[in-house]
Amino acid sequence: MEATMATEGRRYHHGNLREALVEAGLVLARAGGPDALGLREVTRAVGVTPNAAYRHFTDRAALVLAVALRAQERLAAAMVVRMDEAGREPEPARRAYLRLRALGLAYVGFAMAEPGLFQAAFVRQGESLDGGEPNPPSPSAAPPYQLLVTALDDLVAAGGLPPQHRADAEWACWSAVHGLSDLLLRGPLHLSDAATVEHLAGYVVDRAIDGVVAAGAGGPAKPSTPERATS
């Protein structure tokens, strides 16, 4: 092949249509969230026939999933940038703490700065209440999750989190920042101004970290018998 996907583009053979569709999907998702990822709309954006997409994706859901994975990578990239900015501290425990904190703030910050991508990244791994095919990627292989796990492990290694408090800490942390993001985007906080968002993000992240670090320390003694979690 000679310069198939080269400078001018737009031949009969596109060169790398799959990549172009995912890229166009990101642009559309950025503006309109996952619902904007119509198969016709994405192919239209690339300037190609709707069914050309079927050479590269089995159906619309596969396209949406590919865009979701790419959006997750963008989220992870934003998290890495913020963590590195925050990691100048020499003292290891404090450094690990600041990196974890930056990770949380980056999560919420990404949700606010890129609501469409954030929501597209979160289209459920295997649809929802309707059909329910298996589910494509391994449950927790997502890059953002890996960063969180590593940040918590680092905090333990640096002495900032007791090892016996490490188990499941990622779910407490992820729940807090994810929940706040959703409350800010689709929930009762969706009218908040920038200052409030900033304040709440810092507050919620700090409380989440406090919660796992000081596990069991605060408040009255726990009940001896566990409560039920489902009705």
Next chain:
Amino acid sequence: MEATMATEGRRYHHGNLREALVEAGLVLARAGGPDALGLREVTRAVGVTPNAAYRHFTDRAALVLAVALRAQERLAAAMVVRMDEAGREPEPARRAYLRLRALGLAYVGFAMAEPGLFQAAFVRQGESLDGGEPNPPSPSAAPPYQLLVTALDDLVAAGGLPPQHRADAEWACWSAVHGLSDLLLRGPLHLSDAATVEHLAGYVVDRAIDGVVAAGAGGPAKPSTPERATS
């Protein structure tokens, strides 16, 4: 009027079509989430012409909103039941603590037991990325929110939460349980078995309460300059 909406039903005049539409909407949302709330589908369920709905709702969005509010009431009712179950403890601080804990567990429990209603309750107050009309009800008048605020106030009054830690505590708590619910329903935890769900719900709720009660106590000292929350 004589027995307009009485036993036999199905006359020309329905009697209370608005109520019937909302009720049918709840049934549909329960099975299929907010996307199942098509205007045609809801009217079909009631056995009425699609545009009959326009006598009671300005458009589909208004119907969906009405169903959302009703779903919120159901969530609140489930929370009240659980709180009262948990409130047998005589000692006030511990009692208030157990009630708050039960509230959180009830939130997650409702999300798991009624995923369709839970998601319908959460259709954003004013749509999302597209148009964006004002937003109908006051931001935080939702019954579940009021219960949470009251539970935290009670915990302060009972001496279980220092007053200086009260501010914004509802957002830390709500973020935690809401985030966990979303991770369980649409996120990486959506394959979890019942035992895991139960364990995580208890763990996350406890860490959230610990976080607000022991605010600032755990981990390295906070940075003196606040971090930015948006990119």
Next chain:
DNA sequence: TGTACATCAGTGAACGCGCGTTCACTGATGTAC
């Protein structure tokens, strides 16, 4: 008590739309000999 009439709450048919997907096809690519 009985009738006229305004008001209300539904019907029935149609509008325009965009969607995901399938079919039979053709233009371009690149490899074998």
Next chain:
DNA sequence: TGTACATCAGTGAACGCGCGTTCACTGATGTAC
């Protein structure tokens, strides 16, 4: 180096569908006199 041919990656037209909404209407209600 040149040609035949299998394979690949697109086209173009059409499918059936269900949606939200609008129009002009009619059947039922209940009130005024």
